[in-house]
Amino acid sequence: MEDLLKALRKIGLALPDHEQLLQLSDPDSEVQDNLARHLSLTPAKDDLVADEKDATDAADASSTAEDDEELALDPLVDADLFKGAVQALLENYNKAIDKERDFLRKEREALSAPKKLKPVPLKALLARQAAEIKKRQEEVYVAGHDPDTGRKRRRLYLPRQTFDGVGSYASEKPLDQLKRIDADELEAPKRFDGRYVLCKVASSLNLYVGCTFIGVLPSGNAIPISIAHFTSNLHVGGKELDAHLPVGTVLAIREPFVSINHFAKGGPCQGGKSVPGIRVDTPTDVHILDRLSQADANILDATTWKIDVAQDHAEHFDDVASLLKDSPAACNTKGCRWLQDGPLARLVASSSAESAERHIRDLDSSRKSELGRRTRSLIQSLLGENRPGAAYRELCAARLLKLPLSTSPDSSIAEDLELEGQVLYRKCDFARSRLAFESALSAYPSSQRTAAQDRILDTLTAVRAAQKASALGPTHENVWAYYFDSQSYATPRFDVQDWFGPVEIANIPGAGRGLVLTRDVDEGELLLCCKAAASSYAADSGCRGVHLLRYTVESGVTSTTTQVLAATRSVHAMVDRNELTLPIMGLTAGPGVEHSRWVGEEYPSPPKREYTDAQASADEIELLIQACSSLSTSSLQQRWRQTVLDGSVRSSIDTSYVDGVLRFNAFGPAANPGGKSSFTQDSELTRSTMVHPLPAILNHACLPNVSSVFFGDIVTTRALHPLKKGTEIMHQYVKGEQPWLIRRSQLSKHGFKCGCGICVMDERDGEDKVRERGKVVGGSLSMLQERSRIVLKSSEKTEKEMEDHRDLAESLQELVDKVQATYHVERPILRPDLMKIYQLMALHQSEYDLDAAARTELQALQSIGCTVSQGGERVLNDLPSLHFDGGITSMLTLAKFMLKQEKKDEARRWVEQAFYTHQCTIGGGLDIFLDRWLDAFPDLPYREWLPRC
Numbered sequence: 019m020e021d022l023l024k025a026l027r028k029i030g031l032a033l034p035d036h037e038q039l040l041q042l043s044d045p046d047s048e049v050q051d052n053l054a055r056h057l058s059l060t061p062a063k064d065d066l067v068a069d070e071k072d073a074t075d076a077a078d079a080s081s082t083a084e085d086d087e088e089l090a091l092d093p094l095v096d097a098d099l100f101k102g103a104v105q106a107l108l109e110n111y112n113k114a115i116d117k118e119r120d121f122l123r124k125e126r127e128a129l130s131a132p133k134k135l136k137p138v139p140l141k142a143l144l145a146r147q148a149a150e151i152k153k154r155q156e157e158v159y160v161a162g163h164d165p166d167t168g169r170k171r172r173r174l175y176l177p178r179q180t181f182d183g184v185g186s187y188a189s190e191k192p193l194d195q196l197k198r199i200d201a202d203e204l205e206a207p208k209r210f211d212g213r214y215v216l217c218k219v220a221s222s223l224n225l226y227v228g229c230t231f232i233g234v235l236p237s238g239n240a241i242p243i244s245i246a247h248f249t250s251n252l253h254v255g256g257k258e259l260d261a262h263l264p265v266g267t268v269l270a271i272r273e274p275f276v277s278i279n280h281f282a283k284g285g286p287c288q289g290g291k292s293v294p295g296i297r298v299d300t301p302t303d304v305h306i307l308d309r310l311s312q313a314d315a316n317i318l319d320a321t322t323w324k325i326d327v328a329q330d331h332a333e334h335f336d337d338v339a340s341l342l343k344d345s346p347a348a349c350n351t352k353g354c355r356w357l358q359d360g361p362l363a364r365l366v367a368s369s370s371a372e373s374a375e376r377h378i379r380d381l382d383s384s385r386k387s388e389l390g391r392r393t394r395s396l397i398q399s400l401l402g403e404n405r406p407g408a409a410y411r412e413l414c415a416a417r418l419l420k421l422p423l424s425t426s427p428d429s430s431i432a433e434d435l436e437l438e439g440q441v442l443y444r445k446c447d448f449a450r451s452r453l454a455f456e457s458a459l460s461a462y463p464s465s466q467r468t469a470a471q472d473r474i475l476d477t478l479t480a481v482r483a484a485q486k487a488s489a490l491g492p493t494h495e496n497v498w499a500y501y502f503d504s505q506s507y508a509t510p511r512f513d514v515q516d517w518f519g520p521v522e523i524a525n526i527p528g529a530g531r532g533l534v535l536t537r538d539v540d541e542g543e544l545l546l547c548c549k550a551a552a553s554s555y556a557a558d559s560g561c562r563g564v565h566l567l568r569y570t571v572e573s574g575v576t577s578t579t580t581q582v583l584a585a586t587r588s589v590h591a592m593v594d595r596n597e598l599t600l601p602i603m604g605l606t607a608g609p610g611v612e613h614s615r616w617v618g619e620e621y622p623s624p625p626k627r628e629y630t631d632a633q634a635s636a637d638e639i640e641l642l643i644q645a646c647s648s649l650s651t652s653s654l655q656q657r658w659r660q661t662v663l664d665g666s667v668r669s670s671i672d673t674s675y676v677d678g679v680l681r682f683n684a685f686g687p688a689a690n691p692g693g694k695s696s697f698t699q700d701s702e703l704t705r706s707t708m709v710h711p712l713p714a715i716l717n718h719a720c721l722p723n724v725s726s727v728f729f730g731d732i733v734t735t736r737a738l739h740p741l742k743k744g745t746e747i748m749h750q751y752v753k754g755e756q757p758w759l760i761r762r763s764q765l766s767k768h769g770f771k772c773g774c775g776i777c778v779m780d781e782r783d784g785e786d787k788v789r790e791r792g793k794v795v796g797g798s799l800s801m802l803q804e805r806s807r808i809v810l811k812s813s814e815k816t817e818k819e820m821e822d823h824r825d826l827a828e829s830l831q832e833l834v835d836k837v838q839a840t841y842h843v844e845r846p847i848l849r850p851d852l853m854k855i856y857q858l859m860a861l862h863q864s865e866y867d868l869d870a871a872a873r874t875e876l877q878a879l880q881s882i883g884c885t886v887s888q889g890g891e892r893v894l895n896d897l898p899s900l901h902f903d904g905g906i907t908s909m910l911t912l913a914k915f916m917l918k919q920e921k922k923d924e925a926r927r928w929v930e931q932a933f934y935t936h937q938c939t940i941g942g943g944l945d946i947f948l949d950r951w952l953d954a955f956p957d958l959p960y961r962e963w964l965p966r967c
């Protein structure tokens with residue numbers, strides 16, 4: 019990839035944008051040809067940040083600079099030359115990609131006849147590693163700067179291409195059931211069942227997407243090691259990266275896979291010129307050894323290392339005593355390495371309570387308070403690394419070891435409780451966070467209480483609100499905030515726990531599990547409000563500017579940035595909070611993929627939570643304060659111990675299963691869908707991928723009975739009709755208003771045939787008719803839309819213009835007739851292909867005959883399943899079954915027509931119907947409704963007619 023970008027830069031052309039990146043290795047020659055043409059006609063823009071002098075010059079020269087730049091290339095004269103050059107570059111790029119693919123395919127054949135590994139001298143491997151690191155640094159520099167002048171670019175643009183080699187490995191066996199293997203037995207390609215490799219990190223780390231380093235085995239042999247899904251912060255480098263696994267760290271890699279291309283998960287493309295090494299597909303296969311656990315100490319004591327590495331002693335500790343004296347200073351340095359729990363949690367998990375406590379008791383008071391201070395800072399830095407589970411375990415361990423975390427003796431319990439409140443808040447454990455904050459407030463001595471209140475109250479208010487929304491379901495105000503916050507922030511993540519309405523998980527014949535109603539529900543009733551267990555946004559600071567393409571040789575699927583990093587974030591979240599493993603790994607990973615062992619377990623529904631405005635009782639507060647002051651061994655202390663112990667057991671996570679879970683259950687990558695869907699630009703930075711475990715259990719229907727709407731990492735699901743107890747609720751994986759054949763192809767990866775109402779109707783119409791319908795709509799409608807644009811440009815009302823409008827309306831009516839002929843005679847009114855045609859027709863009719871226009875607009879609504887009410891309170895009997903935004907557009911258009919005819923009451927009823935439809939699908943009240951519709955329909959008196967909620 020770098021070579022291609024370098025060459026494009028050299029000849030002065032723009033780099034492929036993120037959509038074009040996906041076309042780079044498209045086998046279709048037409049796509050390649052188009053891409054070459056586009057690239058060759060797009061000169062590089064000056065994307066360098068102007069310094070002050072440039073800014074003044076630029077102001078003097080006004081816009082000429084850009085014009086000059088455009089003139090430097092004459093596309094007409096140079097087009098062929100440039101296109102030829104770009105074609106050659108794309109060919110070279112594709113040759114390298116093909117080589118990589120072939121090489122990885124060959125690895126699969128070679129699995130049956132692995133060959134002994136030839137030793138490579140440590141020096142040579144270290145030199146290669148240093149060169150790789152330098153290459154990566156240069157690549158990053160050029161992506162952010164002009165290499166000649168050193169001037170910064172306006173934005174970093176760093177595409178990276180990786181390949182997933184064949185197979186995927188994750189060890190299920192604990193270390194003590196495995197036998198050590200050394201270099202003399204290593205062969206490639208081969209998975210070493212029942213064995214483990216012990217090695218020391220011997221080099222700096224190199225991060226591409228996965229992370230690579232050189233390991234030295236006890237025999238003195240060296241080998242490259244690559245770990246996939248190492249971090250979701252792809253901008254981390256240098257010392258900060260090395261601190262994750264400092265030189266000298268001892269690792270055990272369980273049941274390693276030795277590959278002929280150790281980069282083959284998350285590494286750069288090598289065009290087939292790779293070096294064999296250990297390819298670790300899942301972070302949970304790596305165990306970091308130190309002397310805190312007796313089992314690890316036994317392994318270390320029994321191992322002699324033929325050569326040693328130049329370990330930085332400041333980064334390591336020899337035993338518990340030195341650990342307690344010198345560590346931890348901050349996350350990932352001294353005693354707390356990559357994905358490892360904090361040292362106190364490890365100490366508690368690996369030794370008896372008394373011996374662990376004795377270690378702390380033996381420290382003199384200044385050492386003890388120093389350790390308390392460092393532990394506090396470690397907990398905060400774990401929170402900063404999005405590891406609230408590890409932060410909480412370290413806090414629980416400190417309490418069990420009776421280590422105060424503050425330096426001020428008169429407020430130590432209060433400070434400790436305040437910290438607990440923060441940690442539990444980040445864990446989204448709102449009930450206990452609130453108790454901790456409320457207890458902290460009462461534990462502060464009166465002299466410090468006011469300051470503490472000033473500090474805590476805002477957070478406490480947020481915690482209470484989150485607890486309330488999680489227990490009772492979100493209010494309109496909550497939805498209002500979710501909506502507007504997700505419009506305002508690039509990476510919206512909200513504080514809420516899953517809220518489960520009247521639904522339960524049930525087995526659905528032929529469709530696995532699904533969700534069914536436990537009672538009758540009303541139209542528009544909220545059924546679910548859930549937060550993603552893991553989410554990745556293209557705008558996340560850890561990957562901003564980086565554009566990933568991960569090609570999986572076996573499935574032929576290319577995943578992009580947020581998909582790759584959502585998998586990394588999911589794996590890390592499960593390592594941090596074991597309780598997330600069942601909800602994520604208990605999902606299915608696509609047809610033909612064997613279920614994980616969690617799928618058979620009962621899928622967890624959120625508990626029924628309680629909320630009261632009243633503060634926690636004095637007894638509850640007293641119990642917590644007592645437990646923190648270690649006056650007694652309470653049930654709380656038992657719970658802290660269990661928390662620490664549970665965290666020390668890590669499930670083995672097969673990352674390719676996680677990829678499958680994300681492919682078949684995640685939402686996105688898509689523009690932030692809670693936004694103004696019909697108007698928002700699908701900017702690359704609004705893309706996201708996230709997994710919502712409970713909503714992922716919902717099955718699909720093109721004609722859904724519920725609608726799911728996103729606000730950042732929250733999804734809400736509401737009933738679209740009154741539904742009976744026992745009904746399965748189903749939402750859309752793909753848009754139901756699209757033509758049947760397109761829906762079918764989009765759903766094909768799932769391996770089921772949708773049997774919903776509209777699919778049955780389309781099937782009865784017959785494939786030939788559906789195809790014919792597609793051709794008619796696809797061909798004629800776009801031509802008529804183009805004509806319509808031209809006619810609508812003129813605001814004059816001359817006879818000629820009126821004639822044009824009539825002509826167009828007639829042509830559109832002919833198109834309607836043609837489309838109608840493709841439906842089965844007995845098909846009900848649901849004919850969504852007609853909606854846009856009717857809407858356009860009504861627009862033109864409204865220029866000369868408002869009654870006719872209103873009748874046509876009503877037909878648009880009928881085509882998406884609405885029936886007009888004969889007299890009732892509302893104008894329509896039902897909400898649209900599909901295409902809700904299209905439906906609201908028609909309703910507001912009707913209101914506009916009515917207002918023009920001075921039928922104010924009718925206009926008002928249509929506006930009310932539109933607002934009601936909005937409330938039943940999105941909710942959140944008038945502000946959201948106006949944010950979405952005011953620009954398109956500015957002249958309706960909404961505020962006069964509509965309530966705020």
Ligand SMILES: C[S@@+](CC[C@H](N)C(=O)[O-])C[C@H]1O[C@@H](n2cnc3c(N)ncnc32)[C@H](O)[C@@H]1O
Pocket residue numbers: 528529530531532605606608609682683714715716717718719768769770771772773
């Ligand atoms: C997001 S999951 C839904 C939960 C899934 N039913 C389960 O048991 O875990 C998507 C998968 O559910 C199944 N599925 C969803 N909708 C279906 C339908 N209408 N008919 C049959 N299977 C369906 C397909 O296997 C699909 O890949």
